[in-house]
Amino acid sequence: MLGKVKIKIAVVAIISALVTLMGQATLAYYSTVGKATNVVTSGSIQFIIHEMTDQGTEFPEEGVYIVPGDVVSKKVSIENICEHPFYLRVKMVYGIESTELSSDECFKLNINEQDWVLHDGWYYYNGIVEPGITTPDVFSHVEIVGSKVDNSYLGKTLTLTVKAQAVQSENNPISDGNTYTASGWPAE
Amino acid sequence: MKRFIALLIAFVLLVPSCITAFAADGKVSYSGNAGSFVFEPGTEHSLTDLFPDFKGVMPGDSLTQKITVNNYADNKVKVKIFIRSLGAHEESVDFLSQLRLRVQKSDDNDMAYMFDASANETAQLTDWVCLGTLYSGGKVNLDVTLDVPVELDNEYQNKIGYLDWEFMIEEYPVEPSDPKPPQTGDSSHIETWFVIMICSLSMIILLLWRKKDKENKNNAEKH
Numbered sequence: 001m002l003g004k005v006k007i008k009i010a011v012v013a014i015i016s017a018l019v020t021l022m023g024q025a026t027l028a029y030y031s032t033v034g035k036a037t038n039v040v041t042s043g044s045i046q047f048i049i050h051e052m053t054d055q056g057t058e059f060p061e062e063g064v065y066i067v068p069g070d071v072v073s074k075k076v077s078i079e080n081i082c083e084h085p086f087y088l089r090v091k092m093v094y095g096i097e098s099t100e101l102s103s104d105e106c107f108k109l110n111i112n113e114q115d116w117v118l119h120d121g122w123y124y125y126n127g128i129v130e131p132g133i134t135t136p137d138v139f140s141h142v143e144i145v146g147s148k149v150d151n152s153y154l155g156k157t158l159t160l161t162v163k164a165q166a167v168q169s170e171n172n173p174i175s176d177g178n179t180y181t182a183s184g185w186p187a188e
Numbered sequence: 189m190k191r192f193i194a195l196l197i198a199f200v201l202l203v204p205s206c207i208t209a210f211a212a213d214g215k216v217s218y219s220g221n222a223g224s225f226v227f228e229p230g231t232e233h234s235l236t237d238l239f240p241d242f243k244g245v246m247p248g249d250s251l252t253q254k255i256t257v258n259n260y261a262d263n264k265v266k267v268k269i270f271i272r273s274l275g276a277h278e279e280s281v282d283f284l285s286q287l288r289l290r291v292q293k294s295d296d297n298d299m300a301y302m303f304d305a306s307a308n309e310t311a312q313l314t315d316w317v318c319l320g321t322l323y324s325g326g327k328v329n330l331d332v333t334l335d336v337p338v339e340l341d342n343e344y345q346n347k348i349g350y351l352d353w354e355f356m357i358e359e360y361p362v363e364p365s366d367p368k369p370p371q372t373g374d375s376s377h378i379e380t381w382f383v384i385m386i387c388s389l390s391m392i393i394l395l396l397w398r399k400k401d402k403e404n405k406n407n408a409e410k411h
Contacts, residue, residue, distance in 0.1 A: 006397060014390045029265065029359040034225030035274070036216070036353045039233040040284065040307065040334065043244035044345035083244055171248025171338060183338070184247075 046082040068146035079134040086166040087179040089122040095159040108143040119180045213254040214238030220261025248338040255330040259322035265359040270316040274352035276308035284308035284349040294329035
């Protein structure tokens with residue numbers, strides 16, 4: 001009698017196991033959700049102005065003592081330190097004791113006119129400055145004009161500031177190879 | 189001449205690696221059984237970033253990012269894959285609102301974009317949109333195009349914009365009327381063999397019980 005009960009229990013258990021297995025095979029379908037965080041970043045234009053001497057050293061930040069007629073070594077170039085190419089322009093601003101001077105008053109620069117073109121007071125580099133590239137010198141020497149620097153300049157501080165501006169060359173066509181025709185030059 | 193050939197070989201070897209480096213595709217993979225999605229390639233900004241080609245964008249850029257959605261589930265199921273946009277993170281809204289984003293399936297040439305709006309919006313992807321039903325090994329290719337206006341101002345240099353997308357799958361059994369899925373190499377039908385094994389074991393146990401029962405009865409009759 002006990003054996004028959006055991007057999008019945010075993011049969012029921014087996015049928016249950018089979019039904020469970022078949023149920024898993026037909027009903028276990030899933031859904032799931034996943035999230036992706038996507039990122040857009042914008043680029044930028046960055047450069048460094050290098051001011052060097054003939055000896056390959058950096059031009060001293062505190063300046064140099066001069067007398068009329070001196071020719072000072074000061075080589076100015078610009079390096080592209082970003083990942084994008086750009087057009088470039090520079091402007092020299094002259095001053096004495098925080099007063100702006102006109103260019104021909106005290107300084108005379110040997111501008112590299114082969115690579116830099118004057119237009120509306122700015123010298124435009126006549127090409128594209130690719131990433132990691134340094135431009136040819138804008139100028140390499142500054143002459144203190146003896147006929148202009150008289151005794152009234154004694155003990156005064158004369159300044160020569162190089163301003164530079166760049167605009168991307170990607171998606172920015174120019175006319176006739178003139179980089180000053182590029183769009184997006186910042187307002188002065 | 190030898191040097192030229194060597195240079196040529198070096199060039200041929202280098203060019204494909206350069207192309208790979210500059211054209212990384214996004215990839216969404218589903219492996220089945222409610223496993224999580226895998227998003228590739230990821231970037232330094234987000235491990236689930238599908239936009240490796242949208243980095244350092246500049247005014248005037250129009251860039252297209254290819255994204256492949258793959259179903260690697262086994263061939264017993266087919267999956268419906270859906271996509272929706274959750275929009276831009278709060279701090280990214282200003283930057284991304286300047287950009288235009290378009291999404292379409294690569295195989296559709298009718299220019300019917302499933303998304304065409306500012307990159308910060310959810311627009312047509314606010315609700316789930318079905319990308320299709322994929323069998324094992326199937327995939328859907330998406331083209332995501334980002335347009336950066338040439339007038340984008342200097343204040344948007346070096347900006348980072350985050351936007352979230354969600355993918356959802358629903359698994360369904362493959363019906364007899366469905367196209368035959370490709371063979372994946374696993375045709376052993378392990379469930380069938382498992383059921384046969386259970387049945388065999390059950391039969392053995394039953395036979396043993398009956399034999400033991402019979403022996404007990406015989407012993408009882410002798411006594």
